[in-house]
Amino acid sequence: MTTEATTPDEVWRNPHAPVADRVRDLVARMTPQEKLAQLQGIWAGIDAGGEMAPHQHEFAVAPRDFDELTKHGIGQLTRVFGTRPIDPEVGARTLARTQRQIVEASRFGIPALAHEECLTGLAAWQATVYPSPLCWGASFEPDLVRRMAAKFGDSMRRLGIHQGLAPVLDVTRDLRWGRVEETIGEDPHLVGVVGAAYVEGLESAGVVSTLKHFAGYSASRAGRNHAPVSIGPREFADVILPPFEMALRAGARSVMNSYADNDGVPAAADSALLTDRLRDEYGFTGTLVSDYFSVAFLHKLHGVAAGREEAAELALAAGIDVELPTVDCFGDPLLEGLEAGRIDMALVDRALTRVLAQKFELGLLDPGYSPAPSADLDLDDDESRALAREIAERSVVLLQNDGVLPLAGKRLAVIGPRADEPGAMMGCYSFPLHVGVHHPDAEMGIDVPTVLDALRAEHDVVFAQGCPVLGGTDEEIAEAVEAARQADVCVVVLGDLAGLFGKGTSGEGCDAADLKLPGRQEELLEAVLGTGMPVVLVLLSGRPYDLSRQADRLAAVVCGFYPGEEGAAALAGVLSGRVNPSGRLPVSFPGAGSSQPSTYLSAQLGARTEVSTVDPTALYPFGHGLSYAPATWVAVGSEEREWPTDGVCRVHVVVRNESDVVTSEVVQIYLHDPVAEVARPVRQLIGAVKVDLEPGQTRTVSAALHADLTSYTGRAGQRQVDPGDVELHVGTSSANIHTRLRLSMTGPRRAVGFDRVLTPVFDTP
Template sequence: MRAYLILGLYLMGAAARAQTARPVYQDPQAPTEERVRDLLARMTVEEKVGQLSTVLGWEMYEKKGARITTSAAYRKAVDERHIGALWATLRADPWTKKTLTTGLHPGQAAHAANALQKYAVEHTRLGIPLFLAEECPHGHMAIGTTVFPTAIGQGSTWNPALLQRMAAAIALEVRGQGGHIGYGPVLDLAREPRWSRVEETYGEDPVLTSELGVAMVKGLQGSSLKSGVNVISTLKHFAAYGVPEGGHNGGSSSPGYRELHQSYLPPMRAAVRAGAQSVMTSYNSIDGVPSSANQGLLTDVLRTQWGFQGFTVSDLGSISGLVTSHHVAATPAEAAALALNAGLDDDLSGYGYDQALLQAVQQGLVSGPGLDRAVGRVLRLKVEMGLFENPYVNARQGARQVNSPAHVQLARQVAQESLVLLKNEHNLLPLAKSLTSIAVIGPNADNIYNQLGDYTAPQPAGRIVTVLEGIKGKVSAATKVTYVRGCAIRDTTSADIAGAVAAARQAQVAVVVLGGSSARDFRTEYQSTGAATVPPAGGTAISDMESGEGYDRATLDLLGKQQELLQAVVKTGTPVVVVLIKGRPLNLSWMQAHVPALLDAWYPGQEGGHALADVLFGDYNPAGRLPISVPKHVGQLPVYYNAPRPARQEYVEMDARPLYCFGHGLSYAQFAYSDLQVTTRESTGPLKVEVRFKVKNTSARAGDEVAQLYLRDEVSSVVTPLKQLKKFRRFHLPAGQQQEVVFELGAEDVQLLNQQLEWAVEPGVFTVLVGASSEDIRLRGQFTVTGASTRPAAGR
């Protein structure tokens, strides 16, 4: 009897323990896959669909003085729709209507994130933590964060190691405020400068974009997503988004299969190989198939061929766009089914899946395993990030990490390295600090928002250093600095060209700061995607905005009265330095012919004024290189340097060459290249080609050089480019010093996609071109490949 009593007590205890035991999905010691399977088995269809909804986040909190709480809209979204993620919760800009007053400052942002997370964890049946995704193209797009140069400026650094440090700083600021996903980097190739989003890219070249993209991924994600200081990197945009027909944002693109795989996909593939855990689809279609419903890309290439293990996410509203824009689906349910079955996991908007996906499941358009596959990919990363164990952040610590002195200094360094000296006739630059009078002229000389680019939050007073402020900080009180705005970027209703002319005549040098702007304002209207809407002609107010998402151009000329202003100042005879602040290549032909010194800053970020003054006065020796070709005229487009042969023939009106080529950039120092040696090893293993040469600083001042190696396949079975960048390196050389540079080429550097659509290494002669730009070639050599190999191409 006693034995039965003991057994009964044991069984009762075991039953009680089983009832109170932690579920497998909440056990941090259990393998990730077991946790995900256990959680999926417990979820309803509605809960699964909800996990695939990433909804707009800035309406999900309420701010009343210092008190931050969840909003009724958020609680309803969690309770009724079981949402799994928010996007742009901490974002502030005119589109979101969040200002310095109504938006969240760093400490408040962390409190808001914790409040949102607490409700998701404690007020839902399964307690699944929330993902917070944030925009991170050149800094976290939130109040108080560090604003780095935009990506086209980052690309001009040609410095992957620097960008990795920058990305790590951005990740720290995002994670410290409660974010988990950083949207970026943008890996589109910008071969269409009329397109509004050139500023978000690293330029026109697949190799440069690949190297910088990999650096960004490594910086954002670090070595462990559980670190507490790293975020998931979301690659944008998959695929071929940067070459829309006519430059129309989101328009169709028409690369051939070979060009798609040889040029547009390699940066994505490199970033996936580097461990990127999220990929965003693009708005465009390719050869008639929208990217958000392209199984060949999302499943065959991305997962089967590249082995991608993370999750995919739509661009905002692109699933609905299958109905409203592309017209490949008749109903929202059909659109949801097309997207999910193609391999698109997560819905950025919250209305592309949601009820439409539930209907698709009910109608049998989406299978249970198909739904589980998508949900599992999202849940897996929540587990791997450790959110089930530690969903909250330390608000006080997070606030201290944002815009720290170290990050401000890093922003200055990125800006310094991004500056491209286009022209410096008679060594006008650097300027002497002993000048007694300087005229600073132009619409971008003292405008903080025009300096920052698109995807930028409102800025606290005193945070941004303008060009005018940077110049004033460099010279002594004895130097008279006169500032005249002269004109606006676009508005022609008011100008003070006479005042600018008077200031220039009385100065020893005139620094004229021109270009464009992506600065949004609260008068701008926006599409549902967040892209700005170009206002109709004849409006009462014209903003400076002529670039940034939605602002495509028909010409690349300076707008407004900027050209008139520049010509009037040049006519005074005072030496002129033009500083360009802009988001895309513009028509610089007149100033190239008439202005002695041109300095391209793109959008240089919060420390841009300091960086520009450092270069203008010689405290920093510029070494930025163009990541994109600059045309002489819009009628030349496209002018990217690595176009397929034959070489472009000349026009009646002008030649076909760009005004400034890819890779161009001057220095205050001079560098000589010598002693090229090319050694091939093929018989004892995989193809290896070693390229050695020497670079010497032949000047009296130290500086950085960017050595570039291009390759030409002399005879091939399919058409190949006249030249293609394969390797590059930025390095510092003291005055008079010499350094040997060694590059190693392998099979991937010489392969092509043959007529059978296989990746092939073909026997033949290859020419090595080494120099300081794609046109400034200093050394030439050749090597011969004797062996051959093939492998199937991705997606075939």
């Protein structure tokens, strides 16, 4: 939309000049107020969105005079579509009009960069709600996730949205944490591979992806949101950071900081993390945006800044470029510090250079730029729904089955608080549960069938809720027991209500004190089991729960996590047998008495021992999942016995489908390092691939594993590859190992860094 003629000395207007030269020229022309404006956001519709988060209206209010606020320009527009239900075409036209206002109001006519949440698809009214990240992990299919992100990324770009605030790359460390539902799983390799695929998909659509939350957020004490993090540098380097490294290598152009402090240092004020590591070591050149209000939190909640000016200085010095969601510390407080000489303008120019470089790269300052939206704005078309169904079907996990599944010709009693509720399909960052709940008079905007709807379409069904997710009466449970006695099989659908900050049992700010099913749901399950009828448990939840007290009495257990708007059809397909389940657990289910939840990534003394009475053994381990027609493992082997510390080891796995239906296998390769400088996990995933097999088909999976995949952080704090004996454990879960391959790493110890090989190369002809 810049229409003024370019003069020879206005390099910034020349689209053929190098971006660095254009940025340098523009920065030199800007006043302090114009510079700071580019480091700020506006959340124009904040008052219409309800109270989404604590402190929201303490730090952010709707701008009273938009023209006054934007006279120097503005850096970002916050959640134009994701604050209230708005027709996509109306929202796109409003965004375009706002952009024209911003361009016309300021001296240089710099458009704002518009961002939106997009964890399970674009968080906008009438947009497809895809399966949650735990489902992505359960699919073990990064290509599906890449396609998904590219699909809704294209919709975002056509609406005029430039940046998506996803993916979440936090590795699950404590199942009690409310945001487990937003994670991809408990293994850094799986999180990294799937998260990198998401980044590739979103970036391929021309939308900036934002890696969250850098770094350590998920390791908070006792799984409490925003609680302090107390982990050592090796755990931080080997578990927390690898997914971010993979996603940065995939082309992510933005990063968002963690809320938490690690060993007393909040991430938003940690220059060692945000500059030394992210910028200098990893070579990241994109923008670093603050998580909402996290700059102000340095003063308000962390107590490391005396006021907003000092908070702004700390954040800028650490490496944060843009304050989101709206102007607070980077506004008048920062300007006052600059004018008084207490804050160095060089910090502002450093951030501004990154912000403007991204706007130039997006073409926002090229001649002829127009914010006009696309004419085709169907956000929930047939192709999107079909893709959502495919991901859901490929991610459902069959945890156990005594033969009752698949269901055929059975009268069903469908019971439970999640059976007849569309919201049971969705996580807390889906638009209906993130925003729609604040607008109860508005329609959901999309069609979301329930499990009851889907089962009624195929079976003779009697229904009783039994109890809500929280609360309920004895009479309601008694009604469910009576319904169970009228059927051949009981399908009990239990789980979570996703919500924000106490408005649910799972989601941001909805942490759990223990891993018992919420409310009276376990009591309901026991009552139905007491009838003696076969019980199939379907779990729709944001985290695994302790099922150890009922597992041996359940006929089958199926886990869908939050499978999205097409999830009910996917679950019904698995239950009926139309879909052969192929999902595998991205997180372990706790066993009996696991009062302190852990993951499978533990050293020898983290497993069951004679020196502790607490047994941390999982009920259902990471990587576990059953099939109605399991593949036959024919052979596993390697041609090498020696593995150079700078070389490649090749492993082959032969699998065959001896059934008359299509089946899938997830071949999982784990590293076991028996002797190292530091205590290592007994077993750690270094590669996995899903293989589909037609009836009677035999396929050979070949994996080329670079020695870099054995690296770990040694005592000196440097990542290293050691010579010595190692084992490759190849199997179908972290606990079910088919073959152990013993190899000798030969050659000198090698130091490796960010440029190391991060993934194996699979060949599955």
